[in-house]
Amino acid sequence: MTALAPPVTEALVEAPAVARAHTARRLGRRRATWGWNSLALFLAAVFGFPVYWMLITAFKTGSDINRLTPQFWPHHPTLRGFREVLSDPIFRDDLLNSLFVTLGAVVISVVVGFFAALAVARFRFAGRRVFVVAVLIVQMVPLLALTIPLSLLLDQLHLKNTLPGVVLAYLMFTTPYTVWTLRTFIAGIPRELDEAALVDGCTRGQVFTKIILPLVAPGLVATGVYAWILAWNEFVLANTLLLDNDRQTSMIYLLVFQSSPTHGADYGGLMAAATLTSLPVVLLFLVFQRRIATGLTAGAVKG
């Protein structure tokens, strides 16, 4: 059954009394399982409720949202919230900006991280250890602590208040992550494969394109997806570095929407915007969930 269940060994059943006790225990276990299942369903409801509430609020009419007795199902489903948000050009611009910034940070950090990970996982060279330590330390540095110098940096590079500037700043937290995670994935490919290919007459370039690249492809996808989620959800840096109303990211849009007096209590619109903003990460998450879970802990747990 499960790893934790006390073993039910049929061989032990000898005397009728034992058999009776055994059946009783089995019945008890079944009842217990039923209890645990109910608890699991209850917890599933608790954890799912906020997401459910976001969705149904987005589909409710304004008068149904503001009711002293809340409706647990949208009785007059409407797309008003979604229409309102989608017809806002700033929302669409911010979504595109988020897309640009996230994609830029992911592509650059995966490529850069992959090369570095290859070097660390497959070569011994002077300075390798220093590099590994540096990557780890950068990963520990709280992003918040670097908001001031990063905005000074972009100011000096004349990139402040620009999207490429935000991409550059995002590399601060995506690159250490990709280096570290891809290192684990590459280290997982047996060295014997490389050597066998070299014996069979492959060049180093061919070993790379025919052995390592295909085998590490799932790892690249998983790493890319998680880096995507990190960058898409980032708020502090974007909020510090982007100043114009028409050049912000979706996360900032949500805050501006919530705190603006005109939208203040428009929870229908807010929940619709929130739903649309989380859609690109939620979908990726659900598709790649297993790989994300292993990828996140792989670097830390192995060994």
Added chain:
Amino acid sequence: MAVVTSQLPRPARPSRRPRAGRGLPYLLVLPAVVVLAVVAAWPVAKIVTLAFQKQEGGKYALFHNGGSTSFAGFANFTNVLQDSTFWSVVLRTVLFTAICVGASLAVGLGVALLLNRVSPWARVVLIGSLMFAWAVPSTVSTQVFYWLFSNQYGVVNYLLDKLPGVSMQGHDWFADPHQGLSVVILVVVWGAVPLLAISLHAGITQIPREVVEAAYCDGAAPVQVFRHVLLPYLRPLLAVLTTLSVIWDFGVFNQIWFMRNGHPEPGYQTIGIYMYANGIGSSHYNLGATIAILMMIGLLTVVIVYVRQLLTIGDEA
């Protein structure tokens, strides 16, 4: 393939490797080194210098070619450390982090054990629900909780009001920062439990069945099995997850910022918010940098053990 390799004569590697291998690794790490030097090393060096400097003239002069600065010694540090607000912020941050980490780990472990005990269909349902909670961005989940706990039409007040003897109609959760921060803690825990529960569940399934069975055969009670069999197996994983949780919860920003519409009152300020409000909000860049350094020192001393552990792993591969 390994068999084939051993039967064939070894390739003349010694002559090949130095030629192809010496420059190659450096070429491969070069882009990463450049990136990290620009976006991490330079900024870290910059906050260190900022923390020991005093800005002459307008504080905005720092942007626009730097302005003139003077060496301030430890003046910024004594300024921050003598501020009683700073210490109350530190205390609040420590408590906030401890509660978040403790609660997420406790609930995460409980859910992991439950996942191991239930029928497969119930497991699928619970994991599916956890996945949604995990996938939602923290900014979004905060806004959803803000709405759930809204004083007028919030569903939480409505449900609590149904309980006998409880009157919650129109209760404002955010008037008192302690209650407000409790809601923030709920958001943080809600978002953190899925990862913890799912990795711990995976960890439990990797424990050999025989060991657990042997313990039961020897007459161990479930609590004993948990304490003496499961926990020792899970200890390394728990250590990693605890450290990661400390790092994440110590740096919580979005949840507090969004819960207060971008203007957290003093009672809501943890160290990250305090640093941001002082350093960026009121443009006291030198003080902000000083707080940032203290923040990093505080965090690094806590997680240094974990870094050591990771380093030994990095060395093996």
